[in-house]
Amino acid sequence: MQRDKFLFRLLKDRLFKTAVSIFSFCSILPLVFILFYITKNGIAVINWQFLTQLPKPVGESGGGISNAIVGTLMLLVVACTLAVPLGISAGIYLAEHKTGKLSYLVRLCVEILHGIPSIVIGIIAYVWIVKPLRTFSAFSGGIALAIMMLPVIVRTAEETLKLIPETLKEASLALGVPYYKTILKVVVPAGLSGLVTGIILSIARVAGETAPLLFTAFGNPFMNLNLFKPVNSLPLLVFNYAASPYPEWHGLAWGASLVLVVFVLLLNFFAKFMTKKWKVRF
Amino acid sequence: MESPVLKTENFCAFFGANQILKNISLEVTRNKLTAMMGPSGCGKTTLVRCINRMHELIPNATVSGRMLLQGEDIYAMNPILARRKIGMVFQRPNPFPTMNIYDNVIAGYKLNGIRIDKAGLDGIVEESLRKAALWNEVKDNLYKKGTFLSGGQQQRLCIARALAMKPEIMLLDEPTSALDPKSTAHIEELMIELKQTVTIILVTHNIAQAARTSDFTAFIYLGELVEFGPTKKLFTVPQDKRTEEYLTGKFG
Numbered sequence: 001m002q003r004d005k006f007l008f009r010l011l012k013d014r015l016f017k018t019a020v021s022i023f024s025f026c027s028i029l030p031l032v033f034i035l036f037y038i039t040k041n042g043i044a045v046i047n048w049q050f051l052t053q054l055p056k057p058v059g060e061s062g063g064g065i066s067n068a069i070v071g072t073l074m075l076l077v078v079a080c081t082l083a084v085p086l087g088i089s090a091g092i093y094l095a096e097h098k099t100g101k102l103s104y105l106v107r108l109c110v111e112i113l114h115g116i117p118s119i120v121i122g123i124i125a126y127v128w129i130v131k132p133l134r135t136f137s138a139f140s141g142g143i144a145l146a147i148m149m150l151p152v153i154v155r156t157a158e159e160t161l162k163l164i165p166e167t168l169k170e171a172s173l174a175l176g177v178p179y180y181k182t183i184l185k186v187v188v189p190a191g192l193s194g195l196v197t198g199i200i201l202s203i204a205r206v207a208g209e210t211a212p213l214l215f216t217a218f219g220n221p222f223m224n225l226n227l228f229k230p231v232n233s234l235p236l237l238v239f240n241y242a243a244s245p246y247p248e249w250h251g252l253a254w255g256a257s258l259v260l261v262v263f264v265l266l267l268n269f270f271a272k273f274m275t276k277k278w279k280v281r282f
Numbered sequence: 283m284e285s286p287v288l289k290t291e292n293f294c295a296f297f298g299a300n301q302i303l304k305n306i307s308l309e310v311t312r313n314k315l316t317a318m319m320g321p322s323g324c325g326k327t328t329l330v331r332c333i334n335r336m337h338e339l340i341p342n343a344t345v346s347g348r349m350l351l352q353g354e355d356i357y358a359m360n361p362i363l364a365r366r367k368i369g370m371v372f373q374r375p376n377p378f379p380t381m382n383i384y385d386n387v388i389a390g391y392k393l394n395g396i397r398i399d400k401a402g403l404d405g406i407v408e409e410s411l412r413k414a415a416l417w418n419e420v421k422d423n424l425y426k427k428g429t430f431l432s433g434g435q436q437q438r439l440c441i442a443r444a445l446a447m448k449p450e451i452m453l454l455d456e457p458t459s460a461l462d463p464k465s466t467a468h469i470e471e472l473m474i475e476l477k478q479t480v481t482i483i484l485v486t487h488n489i490a491q492a493a494r495t496s497d498f499t500a501f502i503y504l505g506e507l508v509e510f511g512p513t514k515k516l517f518t519v520p521q522d523k524r525t526e527e528y529l530t531g532k533f534g
Contacts, residue, residue: 165376167372167374167376168376168378168379170336170372170376171372171376171377171378171440171443172378172389172393173336173339173365174334174336174365174369174370174372174444175365175366175389175390175393175394175443175444175447176362176363176364176365176366176367176390176394176447177362177390177393177394178362181393181394181395182393185393186378186380186393189380190378190379190380192380280379280380281379281427281429281430282379282429
């Protein structure tokens with residue numbers, strides 16, 4: 001009787017440990033399958049023309065996605081130009097003012113903003129920018145993406161700067177360095193790896209966003225370098241071409257997916273590498 | 283008698299309604315080492331942080347009374363300029379982690395955007411490191427990160443950084459409390475050497491350290507300046523009963 005109970009407990013223990021290992025292994029599988037499937041379908045169309053040419057009209061084979069690659073880069077540049085200064089400044093403020101009404105409010109709003117569905121942000125950007133300007137544009141798409149990047153940048157900047165020892169700031173202030181120079185020349189450089197990592201991860205987050213671009217960047221089958229004209233982007237191209245009835249376009253959509261996934265993966269690896277390489281020892 | 287470098291008159295410090303320092307009046311003599319001694323929480327660190335106006339950086343912190351540096355009221359000065367004239371070394375070594383040893387020493391110039399030619403900077407770096415007794419150990423590694431040095435070396439680097447600004451007065455806030463005995467001895471020797479040329483105020487809760495290094499000692503207890511005088515006199519014939527009890531280890 002006693003011995004049976006002991007064996008039963010041992011069995012439960014084993015079962016639990018095995019279950020946890022199996023489930024944790026399962027969490028690797030989605031990524032592996034996605035990568036495998038996208039590579040299998042997309043790799044065939046990828047070549048130099050694919051990256052440098054414009055899409056061909058229906059019925060012609062070949063063609064590329066250069067307009068979407070350029071469009072995505074334009075959108076990301078606009079988004080970063082807006083979100084990085086804003087997000088880093090807010091992060092500095094939050095790290096410097098741990099309590100206080102404004103900090104509380106900013107933290108709360110940033111958290112809620114993080115949870116707002118991307119399609120809603122797209123609609124807002126449409127109402128605010130596309131309507132008054134009377135045209136879909138890279139500019140409006142960039143703003144929508146900037147709004148999505150902002151919470152990630154603010155939070156990572158705050159967390160990074162909070163970890164920088166107070167004594168470092170004191171050392172600088174005691175040398176008679178004004179507050180703003182202390183922040184810009186001592187505190188920010190000490191947290192640079194964390195700040196840059198946050199920015200890169202936020203870029204990775206929005207690079208694949210489709211919904212906020214539907215009513216803003218809109219998509220464009222041609223090459224466009226004008227900020228105030230509609231542009232194509234990788235996720236928009238995938239969305240439009242995958243839903244089309246033409247097999248040639250399906251091929252382009254697979255290829256574009258692969259390019260997008262590889263881009264995001266590279267950003268993530270780069271962020272990991274930066275965190276290690278630029279780590280500051282206190 | 284020579285005029286004092288630093289003089290406080292009825293100086294009080296507060297955190298909100300909480301009074302930390304009560305009517306401190308004392309005079310610090312040029313090129314001497316003055317020790318601020320007392321049990322933890324007595325206000326000695328607050329007093330030195332009032333001297334270079336670091337106290338007011340904490341929300342709700344206020345002061346009253348007068349504090350004169352070379353006869354000039356520190357609280358009438360621009361705090362940034364006041365801090366450049368008053369060097370400070372903290373409890374824990376805090377070299378700038380993103381800078382090499384060379385840049386750490388001249389950080390006060392670099393961060394403030396004060397332009398000096400390369401030869402001038404080289405001179406300041408060597409002189410400050412020599413004064414801080416660190417030159418021989420680091421002269422071949424000036425462009426390595428300061429944070430790779432040992433704790434004691436880091437603290438001497440911080441002393442060199444403060445010395446580089448050619449301060450009128452140096453505040454050392456328990457500079458050895460985070461160091462091992464050997465590094466502590468090294469820093470103490472250094473302080474005794476430095477006081478030939480710089481006025482030093484040393485905060486310490488270590489009675490023996492105050493006795494070994496200082497010329498004058500102030501005993502602070504519960505925010506009050508209980509006794510202030512030449513170290514020899516204060517340690518041999520204390521005038522106040524509380525000083526005697528603290529020195530003999532009855533409390534503290």
